[in-house]
Amino acid sequence: MRALPAAVAAVVISGSSPAVAAVSPDYPLILDVDVTAVCGQPSTGRVTVFNPTGQVVEWRVRQNGVVITGSGTDFTLPGTGEFLVDAREPGRAYGKVWHDEVSDGCNPVRVVSVGDSVVWNQGVDQHQKFPRLTASLLGAATGRGFAHRDYSISGAVLDAPDVECPGSYVQDPDGDGEMELGEVTAQLPDVFCQLDKAAEHPTDLVIINGCINDMDPLLGIPLGITPGTEDVPTAVKRECGGVGAAPTNPARDVPYFSGAKVGYGGRGMREAIEKAHSLPGRPKVLVVDFYYALSRASFIPSWFCTDRGFSAQNEQLCLQNIARAPQRFEQFTRESGEAYRVAVAEANAASSDGPFAVVGDGLFTLDNAAFAADHKVWQLPHEDSQFSLRQEACPRYSATAVQCLTAAVAHPDTVGSRQYAENFLRNQQLRQWFGLDSVQSSLDMSREGDTVTLEAPAGQEFRWYFGDGTSAAGGRQVTHTYTTSGPHLPRVVVDGRLYEARDSVRVKAGI
Missing domain, CATH: 3.40.50.1110 (SGNH hydrolase)
Structure with a gap:
C-alpha cells in the first residue's frame, strides 16, 4: 500500500498530522467502506477513515445485533443487508455513522x-x-x-x-x-x-x-x-x-x-x-x-x-x-x-x-x-x-x-x-x-406555431412535464404554449410510468 496523505488512512494513523482545533463532533469520519460479497461466503470489507487530529482510531461495524470492533483495515460481516459503521478515538464518543448494505453476492x-x-x-x-x-x-x-x-x-x-x-x-x-x-x-x-x-x-x-x-x-x-x-x-x-x-x-x-x-x-x-x-x-x-x-x-x-x-x-x-x-x-x-x-x-x-x-x-x-x-x-x-x-x-x-x-x-x-x-x-x-415490467410507447404530438397538443398512452393519473421547466396535472390530452426557445422535450408520468415525445420542440419565442 502506498503512503497516504496526512490525516487520512485506511482506518488508522498515529500522530502523523498536527492536531486541528475545534474538530467537528462528526469526527473521526468514515470516508468509505468497500465490501466484497462472494456468493455463498461471508462478505469482507475495508474501512477508510478521515481523522483531522491524527490520533489512533478504532471503528465498529453493527449488523443484525452483532457488533464488530477493530483498529485494522479489514472486517468480515456476519450477514447480508444493512449495516452501520462509525469510528472514534479511544475513550471518546463515536463520530458520524456510515450507512451501507450488502447483498449475498450471487x-x-x-x-x-x-x-x-x-x-x-x-x-x-x-x-x-x-x-x-x-x-x-x-x-x-x-x-x-x-x-x-x-x-x-x-x-x-x-x-x-x-x-x-x-x-x-x-x-x-x-x-x-x-x-x-x-x-x-x-x-x-x-x-x-x-x-x-x-x-x-x-x-x-x-x-x-x-x-x-x-x-x-x-x-x-x-x-x-x-x-x-x-x-x-x-x-x-x-x-x-x-x-x-x-x-x-x-x-x-x-x-x-x-x-x-x-x-x-x-x-x-x-x-x-x-x-x-x-x-x-x-x-x-x-x-x-x-x-x-x-x-x-x-x-x-x-x-x-x-x-x-x-x-x-x-x-x-x-x-x-x-x-x-x-x-x-x-x-x-x-x-x-x-x-x-x-x-x-x-x-x-x-x-x-x-x-x-x-x-x-x-x-x-x-x-x-x-x-x-x-x-x-x-x-x-x-x-x-x-x-x-x-x-x-x-x-x-x-x-x-x-x-x-x-x-x-x-x-x-x-x-x-x-x-x-x-x-x-x-x-x-x-x-x-433489467427484466422489469415495461411498456414501450411514446407521446403523440401535434403543433401549431408555439403551441403543442400532446396525447399520452391510456391511464388513470397523468402528470405532464413540458420540457421548459413547467409541470401540470391533467388528462390524457393537454395543450401547452411555449414562451422560451427550447429545445423542449415533453414528458408525462402515467400511473407511475414515464413516457417521452419522439422529438424536441423549438419555437421562435425565447430569451
Missing part, C-alpha cells in the same frame, strides 16, 4: 457511476446519493441486490484533451480509483480517466454525466465571463457535443479556477457513452440530465458574487450580470439535455449489439431551483450533510478553499437526490433491460 446488479459533482451528488451522505439509490432500487426491483462503485469527483471535466490521466490522486487515499474525498473540488481525473479506472471489474450499468465544468458553472454558464461561454448553445455544442472547438483554448489563461482551462474542446458525450459501453460486461448506460440549478423562479442573493473570493473586477462583473444568470442556467439545462439525447441516439444507432444507452430525467421544474419556492437543492454553504468534511478537507487538499467550501450550493439535496433515483426507475427502456 448475482447483484453491478453499477458504476462516473462524472462530476452532480453524479458525485455533492453534499449528500453516501447512502442517500442518487447513483447509490438508483442501484439499490434497481437491485430491489430485480430481486438481485446490488454492488455500487463510484469514480466521480467534484470539479471533474468531461475531457481534458492536453492532460494525461494521473496515476494517483490525493482525493483517492486508498488507491482504488474511487474518490473517497470527492467533496474536494478538483479538475482531474476527467470522466474518460474515471472510465479507465472502472474497467477493472465487470459492470451491468454505468451512470454518467459530464461537460458542465468544461463550460465553467461559476463564471461561464451563468455569467458568460469565461471566454468561450458567451453563447450557451454554441458552448454546449462544443463541450457536450465534442464539436466546433477553436485550435487555441481562449480560457487557458483566465486568472481564476475554471474547468474551462483544461476542459475546453475534446471528446463529447457520445464518445464517453460508447466508452462506458465498452467496459467489461458491455454495460447499459444511463445518462443523467441536469436539473435547474438556478431559474427565473429563484431569488439570488448578492453573496453568490461577493463571498466567492473573486477579484474586485470579476466581483463587479458578477454583480452586473447576475440578473441573466437564471435564464442562462435554464438555457444550459435544456441545451445540454438535447445534446445528451442526440449523443445517446447516435451511439445507439451505431451500436453492433442494439440500443444500450438512455437519458434519465429527474423531472425537475423551475420551482425546484435554488432560492425558489419548492427548492430541492442545497442553498447555503453550511446546510448540507457533508459540510463538516469540506470544512477540514478543503483547506488541506484544495487550491481554492473558498470555492471548495461552498461547492454543494445549488446541488440536489437529499429530497432532490431521491427524486432523481425514483424517476430513473420509471424509464421504460431501463426497466426492459
Whole structure:
C-alpha cells in the first residue's frame, strides 16, 4: 500500500498530522467502506477513515445485533443487508455513522457511476446519493441486490484533451480509483480517466454525466465571463457535443479556477457513452440530465458574487450580470439535455449489439431551483450533510478553499437526490433491460406555431412535464404554449410510468 496523505488512512494513523482545533463532533469520519460479497461466503470489507487530529482510531461495524470492533483495515460481516459503521478515538464518543448494505453476492446488479459533482451528488451522505439509490432500487426491483462503485469527483471535466490521466490522486487515499474525498473540488481525473479506472471489474450499468465544468458553472454558464461561454448553445455544442472547438483554448489563461482551462474542446458525450459501453460486461448506460440549478423562479442573493473570493473586477462583473444568470442556467439545462439525447441516439444507432444507452430525467421544474419556492437543492454553504468534511478537507487538499467550501450550493439535496433515483426507475427502456415490467410507447404530438397538443398512452393519473421547466396535472390530452426557445422535450408520468415525445420542440419565442 502506498503512503497516504496526512490525516487520512485506511482506518488508522498515529500522530502523523498536527492536531486541528475545534474538530467537528462528526469526527473521526468514515470516508468509505468497500465490501466484497462472494456468493455463498461471508462478505469482507475495508474501512477508510478521515481523522483531522491524527490520533489512533478504532471503528465498529453493527449488523443484525452483532457488533464488530477493530483498529485494522479489514472486517468480515456476519450477514447480508444493512449495516452501520462509525469510528472514534479511544475513550471518546463515536463520530458520524456510515450507512451501507450488502447483498449475498450471487448475482447483484453491478453499477458504476462516473462524472462530476452532480453524479458525485455533492453534499449528500453516501447512502442517500442518487447513483447509490438508483442501484439499490434497481437491485430491489430485480430481486438481485446490488454492488455500487463510484469514480466521480467534484470539479471533474468531461475531457481534458492536453492532460494525461494521473496515476494517483490525493482525493483517492486508498488507491482504488474511487474518490473517497470527492467533496474536494478538483479538475482531474476527467470522466474518460474515471472510465479507465472502472474497467477493472465487470459492470451491468454505468451512470454518467459530464461537460458542465468544461463550460465553467461559476463564471461561464451563468455569467458568460469565461471566454468561450458567451453563447450557451454554441458552448454546449462544443463541450457536450465534442464539436466546433477553436485550435487555441481562449480560457487557458483566465486568472481564476475554471474547468474551462483544461476542459475546453475534446471528446463529447457520445464518445464517453460508447466508452462506458465498452467496459467489461458491455454495460447499459444511463445518462443523467441536469436539473435547474438556478431559474427565473429563484431569488439570488448578492453573496453568490461577493463571498466567492473573486477579484474586485470579476466581483463587479458578477454583480452586473447576475440578473441573466437564471435564464442562462435554464438555457444550459435544456441545451445540454438535447445534446445528451442526440449523443445517446447516435451511439445507439451505431451500436453492433442494439440500443444500450438512455437519458434519465429527474423531472425537475423551475420551482425546484435554488432560492425558489419548492427548492430541492442545497442553498447555503453550511446546510448540507457533508459540510463538516469540506470544512477540514478543503483547506488541506484544495487550491481554492473558498470555492471548495461552498461547492454543494445549488446541488440536489437529499429530497432532490431521491427524486432523481425514483424517476430513473420509471424509464421504460431501463426497466426492459433489467427484466422489469415495461411498456414501450411514446407521446403523440401535434403543433401549431408555439403551441403543442400532446396525447399520452391510456391511464388513470397523468402528470405532464413540458420540457421548459413547467409541470401540470391533467388528462390524457393537454395543450401547452411555449414562451422560451427550447429545445423542449415533453414528458408525462402515467400511473407511475414515464413516457417521452419522439422529438424536441423549438419555437421562435425565447430569451
